[in-house]
Amino acid sequence: MDMKEINLETNKKITTGFQIPEGYFDDFSEKILKELPQKETKTISFYARNKMLIYTAAAVLVVTLSLPLAYQLEGNHEQPSAAEIENYLTQQSPISEDEIVNLLEQEDINKLKITNSISKADLEEELYLNTELEKYITN
Amino acid sequence: MQEEKNFIKELIDPRTQNTAFQKLLREYQKPLYQIIRNIVIDHDDAHDVLQNTFIKVFQNITKFKGDSKLFSWLYRIATNEAITFINNKAKRSKLTSTELQSKLVDNLQSDVYFEGDEIQLKLQKALVILPEKQQLVFKMKYFEELKYEEISEILGTSVGALKASYFHAVKKIEEYLNSN
Numbered sequence: 112m113d114m115k116e117i118n119l120e121t122n123k124k125i126t127t128g129f130q131i132p133e134g135y136f137d138d139f140s141e142k143i144l145k146e147l148p149q150k151e152t153k154t155i156s157f158y159a160r161n162k163m164l165i166y167t168a169a170a171v172l173v174v175t176l177s178l179p180l181a182y183q184l185e186g187n188h189e190q191p192s193a194a195e196i197e198n199y200l201t202q203q204s205p206i207s208e209d210e211i212v213n214l215l216e217q218e219d220i221n222k223l224k225i226t227n228s229i230s231k232a233d234l235e236e237e238l239y240l241n242t243e244l245e246k247y248i249t250n
Numbered sequence: 251m252q253e254e255k256n257f258i259k260e261l262i263d264p265r266t267q268n269t270a271f272q273k274l275l276r277e278y279q280k281p282l283y284q285i286i287r288n289i290v291i292d293h294d295d296a297h298d299v300l301q302n303t304f305i306k307v308f309q310n311i312t313k314f315k316g317d318s319k320l321f322s323w324l325y326r327i328a329t330n331e332a333i334t335f336i337n338n339k340a341k342r343s344k345l346t347s348t349e350l351q352s353k354l355v356d357n358l359q360s361d362v363y364f365e366g367d368e369i370q371l372k373l374q375k376a377l378v379i380l381p382e383k384q385q386l387v388f389k390m391k392y393f394e395e396l397k398y399e400e401i402s403e404i405l406g407t408s409v410g411a412l413k414a415s416y417f418h419a420v421k422k423i424e425e426y427l428n429s430n
Binding site for chain 2: 116117118119120124125126127128129130131132135136139140142143144146147
């Protein structure tokens, strides 16, 4: 063959000439598969994968659990009794009696009725002594 | 295409992964070896690169988005691994990539896994003088007989540019073969 006439498109194909060892591919996939788990042992543990989540959950838990304790420590002083509040309001507060009456709800009035129920005799005596009241009632 | 999607799902699912990977190895070990060997020339090096390629494929299969075909994705990894290997080897030997390739081709005559005749050896020598891209295109098109569209997907170069590269490569090689 004349060397000057080499044409890659028309001439017989020139192969690479590379040889592969006999049986090379027979066990290649097995070797690779054995190799894979070792290379893949970088499996991320549950802890590592969820580290941030675990830390966040722990932080939330600590805060939640310490809230009642903090509340208890903070609010450890004794609550004033109802009588003390009443006394304070009458003596110290600039709020007038009328204003307090206006703030009373129906429920509070009912309670007052029970505790301060007026006997019939007292009522009659009051009506007898205070004639003007009769006018209010009849009106 | 649906078949390929299912196959990728099998490769990702831990329950089917092993069997699917065996299938992938059986199907692609030979063509990927060829493409790698054409670049790195030496069989032992080709073996190392092929092994690394499959390990990389296994580790990154979850990142495969299916934008390209599985075939081109695998070829792309193999090609990149082979080029990186050659560049690193050249760097370690304090040689340029071309100098290293010349050395590797010179060693072919004594290589037990090379049984090429004079013209085959000459073709290997001619390839060394080509720029990297032209070498790749020529090896993929002439030796592996891949279609331009396939090479385009692997190398991310337009078909037109590939055709031009191949044309120049063929001309230079013919010139070399006919003048030496």
